[in-house]
Amino acid sequence: MNDAPLLTARGLSKHYGPRIGCEAVSFDLYEGEVLAVVGESGSGKSTLLKLLATETPPTAGSVHYRMRDGAVRDLFALTEAERRFLLRTDWGFVRQDAREGLRMSVSAGGNVGERLMAVGERHYGRIRGTAIDWLGRVEIDGDRIDDLPRDFSGGMRQRLQIARNLVTHPRLVFMDEPTSGLDVSVQARLLDLLRGLVAELGLAVIIVTHDLAVARLLSHRIMVMRHGRVIETGLTDQVLDDPSEAYTQLLVSSVLAA
Amino acid sequence: MTEPLVSLSGVAKSFTLHLRDGMRIRVVDNVSFAARPGECVVLGGPSGAGKSSILKMIYGNYRCDTGTIAVRDGAEIVDVAKAEPRRILALRAHVMGYVSQFLRVIPRVSALDIVAASAAESGLGRQDAWCRAERLLTLLNVPERLWSLPPGTFSGGEQQRVNIARGLAPDRPLLLLDEPTASLDAANRAVVVRLIEEKKKAGVAIVGIFHDEDVRDKVADRVIDMAAFATEKAA
Numbered sequence: 026m027n028d029a030p031l032l033t034a035r036g037l038s039k040h041y042g043p044r045i046g047c048e049a050v051s052f053d054l055y056e057g058e059v060l061a062v063v064g065e066s067g068s069g070k071s072t073l074l075k076l077l078a079t080e081t082p083p084t085a086g087s088v089h090y091r092m093r094d095g096a097v098r099d100l101f102a103l104t105e106a107e108r109r110f111l112l113r114t115d116w117g118f119v120r121q122d123a124r125e126g127l128r129m130s131v132s133a134g135g136n137v138g139e140r141l142m143a144v145g146e147r148h149y150g151r152i153r154g155t156a157i158d159w160l161g162r163v164e165i166d167g168d169r170i171d172d173l174p175r176d177f178s179g180g181m182r183q184r185l186q187i188a189r190n191l192v193t194h195p196r197l198v199f200m201d202e203p204t205s206g207l208d209v210s211v212q213a214r215l216l217d218l219l220r221g222l223v224a225e226l227g228l229a230v231i232i233v234t235h236d237l238a239v240a241r242l243l244s245h246r247i248m249v250m251r252h253g254r255v256i257e258t259g260l261t262d263q264v265l266d267d268p269s270e271a272y273t274q275l276l277v278s279s280v281l282a283a
Numbered sequence: 284m285t286e287p288l289v290s291l292s293g294v295a296k297s298f299t300l301h302l303r304d305g306m307r308i309r310v311v312d313n314v315s316f317a318a319r320p321g322e323c324v325v326l327g328g329p330s331g332a333g334k335s336s337i338l339k340m341i342y343g344n345y346r347c348d349t350g351t352i353a354v355r356d357g358a359e360i361v362d363v364a365k366a367e368p369r370r371i372l373a374l375r376a377h378v379m380g381y382v383s384q385f386l387r388v389i390p391r392v393s394a395l396d397i398v399a400a401s402a403a404e405s406g407l408g409r410q411d412a413w414c415r416a417e418r419l420l421t422l423l424n425v426p427e428r429l430w431s432l433p434p435g436t437f438s439g440g441e442q443q444r445v446n447i448a449r450g451l452a453p454d455r456p457l458l459l460l461d462e463p464t465a466s467l468d469a470a471n472r473a474v475v476v477r478l479i480e481e482k483k484k485a486g487v488a489i490v491g492i493f494h495d496e497d498v499r500d501k502v503a504d505r506v507i508d509m510a511a512f513a514t515e516k517a518a
C-alpha cells in the first residue's frame with residue numbers, strides 16, 4: 026500500500042453569497058481509509074462532499090488527488106476530459122436519492138453496464154456477465170437484470186446504485202447519506218453489505234451521515250462538522266466514546282435529533 | 284530483561300462533562316507501569332478507580348490528557364497518545380487485542396465465522412483460523428449445534444464465551460483483558476485461566492482486570508494497586 030495520501034484537502038471553503046457552506050476544511054485521506062463526516066443538518070457535509078467530487082468550485086482552498094499513475098494533481102486544475110475519467114472510473118458517488126444516482130429509464134443491467142462501457146468495454150456478452158455478477162454481489166437476483174429501477178424497492182435501488190458505482194473498481198467512493206430514508210431493517214442489511222464490500226475491495230470512502238451508528242459501523246475515522254467547520258476529528262470509536270467538544274458530546278448523547 | 288511491549292509513563296485522564304456545566308472528573312494521575320513479553324500485569328482496585336479507562340487509553344479508545352503510552356510494534360515504538368488514527372488501527376490489527384465481557388453482535392455472521400475471522404485478522408491462514416476457532420469454542424463449552432448460528436439469540440453466558448473465544452483467537456503480542464471472566468461459572472473460568480497461561484507461555488504480554496480473586500491469583504505476575512494513581516477526588 027502506498028504511504029502517500031490519496032487525497033489532500035487544504036483550507037477548503039465554500040460560501041454561497043454571505044452564507045457559509047463550509048469553511049477552512051483540511052484533511053488527508055489514505056487508500057483503504059473510511060472517513061465519516063457527521064454533524065446535524067445544515068452543517069456543511071454535503072457541500073464538502075460536492076467540493077471534493079469537483080461538482081462545485083471552492084471559494085478558497087485546494088484538493089490534491091493521487092492518480093493511478095502516481096501523479097498528484099490539483100483537482101480544480103484538471104481538464105474536463107481528466108475530470109470525466111475520474112468520475113467514471115476512479116471514483117464512485119452513491120447518493121441518498123437513488124433517482125439521482127441511477128438512470129431510471131434504463132434497465133438494472135444497463136445501469137451497471139453503462140459504467141463499464143465508459144471505460145472502454147464493448148463486448149456485449151462480457152458486459153452482461155459482469156452486470157449479472159455485480160447484481161449478485163449486491164444481492165439482486167440475476168433475473169431482474171432487464172427490469173427498470175423504477176420497479177425496485179428503495180433498498181434494492183440503493184444496492185443497484187452501489188453495484189453501478191463499484192463495477193469499475195474505483196479507488197475512492199463518495200457517499201451522501203446512503204442509508205437515510207430506508208426502513209431500519211433495510212438499512213441494516215445495506216450497511217452489512219457496504220461494510221463487506223468496502224473491506225473486501227479496500228476502498229477509500231468519504232461518507233456523509235447524520236447517523237452516528239452508521240459512522241461507527243463503517244468508518245475508521247470521523248470528522249464532526251458544525252456551522253461549516255470541522256470541530257473535532259479522530260479515530261471513530263475514540264470520538265464517539267470519549268468526545269471532547271461540547272457539541273460532539275451533545276451529538277453522542279443523542280439530545281440532538283438530526 | 285526483554286523490552287516491554289507496553290510502557291505507560293506519566294499518564295493522566297480526566298473527563299470534562301460539557302452537558303453538566305463542564306463538570307470535571309479526574310480519573311487517574313501519573314500512571315506509570317510496563318508489561319513485558321510473557322508477563323501478566325493485573326490492575327487492582329475498587330470499582331470506579333479507572334482500571335477500564337487505562338485499558339481503553341492503551342487501546343486508543345480513550346484519549347489521554349498527558350503522558351506517553353509506548354507500544355512496541357516490532358522494531359518500532361509507537362506512542363498511542365499521539366499516534367494517527369490509522370497507526371492505531373494498524374496496532375490493533377497486528378499488535379494489541381482487547382477483550383471485554385460484552386460481545387458486539389454482528390448480524391447474520393455465525394459464531395464460528397466470528398471467531399475464525401478474528402483469528403484470521405492477525406494473519407493466521409484460513410485453515411488454521413478455522414481449527415483454532417473450533418478448538419476455542421469446544422474448550423469454552425459452546426455447544427456445537429450453535430456454531431453455525433449468529434450469536435444474537437444466544438444466552439448471555441454463551442455470548443460471553445463466544446466473545447472470549449473471539450478475543451483469544453488471534454495471535455497478537457499484547458492482550459488487554461477487561462474482566463473477561465465476570466459472571467462465568469467455575470468450569471469456564473478455569474478454561475480461561477488455562478488459555479491465559481498458554482498465551483503467557485507463547486510470550487504474550489497481558490494487562491488485565493479480574494474481578495475473581497482465584498483467577499487473579501492464578502494468572503497475575505504482578506498486581507498494581509490503583510491507589511498509586513489516585514487523584515485528589517475533590518471536584
Ligand SMILES: Nc1ncnc2c1ncn2[C@@H]1O[C@H](COP(=O)(O)OP(=O)(O)O)[C@@H](O)[C@H]1O
Nearest residue numbers: 041044045046065066067068069070071072073
Ligand atoms: N446551493 C446552495 N445555495 C445556497 N446555500 C446553500 C446551497 N447548498 C447549501 N447551502 C447552505 O449551506 C449550508 C450547508 O448545507 P449542506 O452542505 O447541505 O449541509 P448538510 O449536508 O450538512 O445538511 C446550509 O446553510 C445550506 O442552507
Ligand SMILES: Nc1ncnc2c1ncn2[C@@H]1O[C@H](COP(=O)(O)OP(=O)(O)O)[C@@H](O)[C@H]1O
Nearest residue numbers: 266267298310329330331332333334335336337
Ligand atoms: N466515557 C466516559 N465519560 C465520562 N466518564 C467516564 C467515561 N468512562 C469512564 N468514566 C468515569 O471514569 C471513572 C473511572 O471509570 P472506569 O475506568 O470504568 O473504572 P473501573 O474500571 O476501575 O471501574 C468513573 O467515575 C466513570 O464514571
Ligand SMILES: [Mg+2]
Nearest residue numbers: 067070071072
Ligand atoms: Mg446533506
Ligand SMILES: [Mg+2]
Nearest residue numbers: 334335336492
Ligand atoms: Mg471497569
